Amino acid sequence: MASSREKEALARVLAHEGDYSNHPDDPGGATMKGVTQRVYDAYRKSKGLGTRSVRLITNAELYDIYDRQYWDAVKGDDLPAGIDYVLFDGAVNSGPKQSIIWLQRALGPLYKGRVDGTMGFTTIAAVNAVNDQDALIDRICDQRLAFMRRLKTWPTFGRGWSARVAEVRAIGKAWATSDEPQVANFYDGASAKAFVEDAEAAPMTAPADVATGAGVSGGVVAGTLQSLQDQLLPFSYASEWIGRIIVILTIVSALLAIGGLGYRWYANRKAKRLAEAVGTP
CATH class of the missing domain: 1.10.287 (Helix Hairpins)
Incomplete structure (x- = not known):
């Protein structure tokens, strides 16, 4: 992990994620410190290693997964303070593509590209053109909550997700204004994965x-x-x-x-x- 802020951001993400969980309604399934069994299996296979329970994930594996699949995926090192953490936490919870979509939509007219969930030069340039980072963080978090409310799992995990996003909002704003961010807390249900595949079905015509x-x-x-x-x-x-x-x-x-x-x-x-x-x- 290159930057100190990445380490601090990860510490807060891990606080939100907790340890091992396998809630029957969590679409992520078996998860250890935010890493699902599916992600861990794919990681181990990419290293030529056999699969095993995600409960046995090592700290080195954990940090490597978070660095490569989440922090680097949202180009955390290229983003302003606060925005990087907000995108990072969203990526862990809902996938990097979905987190980047929230950012692209939150950028409004400053972003001239396609809303495709890809963190390219156009997206990064639009972020760097924002004068009010606090307002951008608010819009990203609003997009995230609006997304979560449309998931079939909202009745089960909505309370925990709401508490998590509230803390992400506060921590991100503190970093954006060079204040000392608060510590993150674990909330029951907040670590459940919020995937677009679990969105409500559109009404039939x-x-x-x-x-x-x-x-x-x-x-x-x-x-x-x-x-x-x-x-x-x-x-x-x-x-x-x-x-x-x-x-x-x-x-x-x-x-x-x-x-x-x-x-x-x-x-x-x-x-x-x-x-x-x-x-x-």
Whole structure:
């Protein structure tokens, strides 16, 4: 680990992560100090070593994984104080790509590139052009919380995640203003992984299509009956009976069509907000 701030940032990330956990609702599965079994297996294989329980991870392996797969992935050494830590903690919790997406979205008009979760020169240049680092940290953390609230695991881990992000926000701002950052604390549930794969499903528009189609079809039938009523006009009883059916069909068809269009608008609006929160197209 090259920089002293990386070491200090890692110490706070590890405080948030705790030791071994294997919560049945945690999508990360078995995890030791923030490193999942899947990540540890891949790391060991890349070194030509056999797999083993993540409980047995050594400090050297732990530091190497954090340095290469998280700190370097968000280009921590190229980021301003405070921003580096905020991105680092988010990367450990939700993956580097998702953490970088929060940053790119938080940069607003300063960032001219694609929101793709890649920390390239364009992203770094935009970060360095920011005058108010505290405000940027607020926007990144707001993006992170909005993302987490759209996860199916939010009811289980939301309280812990909220406490963790609150501390990340405070620590990041302290570093950004050259103040001494507070120590980090462990909160129950805060170490659970928050992955985009666990986002809520977007509402289906099929029911809206069915309702709208039924409404249109009902209108066609009502029109056909209207024509029949005109032909049966001399037979007042039959004409009156068909007229009542026409009125009922017209009302039901209108309600179905309006309801279908209304639900489609609601579904599209919710899907758009979901996509904005989780950073997907």
